[in-house]
Amino acid sequence: MNETVVEIRRYSGEVERHQHDYPQVVLPVSGALEIDLGHRSGRVSGSTGVFVSAGCQHAFYAKQTGSFVVLDLPSRLGIREPDxxxxxxxxxxxxVHGLIDYMAVLATSQELSASLRHAWSTLLLDRIAPARDRPDRAELAVRRATAFMQRKLADPIRIADIAEAAGMSPTRLHEAFTRRRATTPHAHLVAMRLDAAERLLADPRLSIADIAIFSGHSDQSALTRAMRRERNSTPAEIRRNLLGRTGGKA
Structure with a gap:
C-alpha cells in the first residue's frame, strides 16, 4: 500500500483472523470492538485505541454494531513495532478524542484529500507515539517497572516492590500504566509471565510443573488457572499446538 487511508468503518459480529502488510490504527467513534492480536487481546472503546503492526495476525469481534476510525498506513513510513x-x-x-471527532464528522460528509489524510494521520501518530528522545516521567517509570518485572519474573514480587523499583507510589504507577499502556501493572505482569510460559512450552524437555515455577507461578495449577482465565487455553493445549508446528523439536 502506497498511500494513507482514513475511513469510518462499521463492525458487527466477528471478523475472522487475518493479517496485512501495513500498520493499522483503530479508534472508537461509537461502540466497542474486542481485538485479539495473538499473544495480546483488548478492547477498543471510548478510552482505548489499538495499533496493529504490519504482519500481525488479528481478529475482531463487535457484540453490537459500532463505528470506528480506521487508519491504514503505508509500509514505507517505517513504523516500528508497538513495543x-x-x-x-x-x-x-x-x-486524540478531538481528532476522532473531527474525522468522524468530516469523513461522512466529504471525500478526504490525500493531503488532509496525511496531515491528520501525522497529528494522530505524534500524539499516540511517545517521544523516543524525551520520555516523560510516566514513560520512564513504566520502562523501569517492566525491566524489574522481567528480572524478577520467577519471584513472588508485589506491586509495592514494582512501584519502588519504578520510583513512584503504587497509585502513581497504576496511573502511569493506564495512561501509557492502557493496562495495569498487575495485568502487565500476568501477561509477561504467560508469555514466558508459552515460550518455555515449546521445549519438550521441560515439564509443565517446572515451567510454572520458571515463569513466576506458584505451581502448575496456578499456571493453568491463569492461562484459562487470560487466554482461554491450557498449558497442555498450547504445548500440543507448538510442538505440532515444530515437529516436536525444541
Missing part, C-alpha cells in the same frame, strides 16, 4: 514506538493498546487523551 518500540506505539503500544499495541494505548489510552486516548483529550487531543
Amino acid at each position: 518500540e514506538d506505539i503500544p499495541a493498546f494505548f489510552a486516548i487523551g483529550r487531543e
